Amino acid sequence: MNTSSSLVLTADNLSCIREERILFDELDLQFKNGDIWQIAGANGTGKTSLLRILAGLHEPENGNIKYKGTLIGQCNEEYHQDLLYLGHSPGVKAELTVLENLQFNLQLCGQNTDQCVQLLEQVDLYGFSDTLAAHLSAGQHRRIALARLWLTDARIWILDEPFTAIDKQGVKRLEQRVLEHADQGGIVILTTHQDLSLPTSRYQTLTLERVFAL
Numbered sequence: 070m071n072t073s074s075s076l077v078l079t080a081d082n083l084s085c086i087r088e089e090r091i092l093f094d095e096l097d098l099q100f101k102n103g104d105i106w107q108i109a110g111a112n113g114t115g116k117t118s119l120l121r122i123l124a125g126l127h128e129p130e131n132g133n134i135k136y137k138g139t140l141i142g143q144c145n146e147e148y149h150q151d152l153l154y155l156g157h158s159p160g161v162k163a164e165l166t167v168l169e170n171l172q173f174n175l176q177l178c179g180q181n182t183d184q185c186v187q188l189l190e191q192v193d194l195y196g197f198s199d200t201l202a203a204h205l206s207a208g209q210h211r212r213i214a215l216a217r218l219w220l221t222d223a224r225i226w227i228l229d230e231p232f233t234a235i236d237k238q239g240v241k242r243l244e245q246r247v248l249e250h251a252d253q254g255g256i257v258i259l260t261t262h263q264d265l266s267l268p269t270s271r272y273q274t275l276t277l278e279r280v281f282a283l
């Protein structure tokens with residue numbers, strides 16, 4: 070059912086200009102509970118810019134974003150409490166071990182640090198608990214950041230290239246996690262240059278086209 074009452078996040082008439090290039094213009098988007106959206110497009114077409122605008126981290130040239138009918142700038146803390154944004158830089162502390170990073174994330178999410186062992190298994194970092202994050206591979210480093218997908222209570226996930234540097238098995242696991250979240254009524258908006266292997270009926274794709282100059 071796609072009624073306006075089930076719309077949680079809406080973007081109206083969005084446009085974004087960077088370096089005198091229109092990245093997108095008059096974009097209307099509607100996200101409802103259970104939605105998975107893939108934002109696709111070639112390098113530089115504005116995928117990250119769009120995600121940052123949706124997350125309230127960058128102002129669009131025109132248009133607005135509403136969360137449950139209220140402009141996100143007027144939602145006070147509610148929108149940010151309900152949002153998990155994972156950007157390009159994973160937000161992992163290089164000087165801490167894997168375990169310390171996970172404990173830090175658990176504390177940030179107000180959760181019991183006893184779950185660390187389970188979390189290490191979920192992100193396939195078992196055996197690396199005492200390794201400094203600075204000494205991990207790119208994919209292992211990213212897995213620490215992605216562990217937040219197993220911790221968060223946020224309803225809306227905005228994930229910028231979550232699969233980068235992740236191996237096939239890891240991607241499968243992440244896709245399952247994304248599906249599970251959406252099946253529980255969450256919303257996932259993600260960018261990826263890879264094809265998703267989720268059932269095509271289960272997600273929608275928005276493809277941004279090449280930029281053009283003003």
Ligand SMILES: Nc1ncnc2c1ncn2[C@@H]1O[C@H](COP(=O)(O)OP(=O)(O)OP(=O)(O)O)[C@@H](O)[C@H]1O
Binds near residue numbers: 087111115116118
């Ligand atoms: N902070 C910024 N200041 C000026 N221009 C920017 C800024 N961030 C991005 N741009 C420009 O906006 C355009 C789109 O960038 P964006 O990162 O949104 O693209 P993308 O589709 O996510 O690309 P990729 O697939 O390479 O990650 C690029 O041409 C980029 O140079």
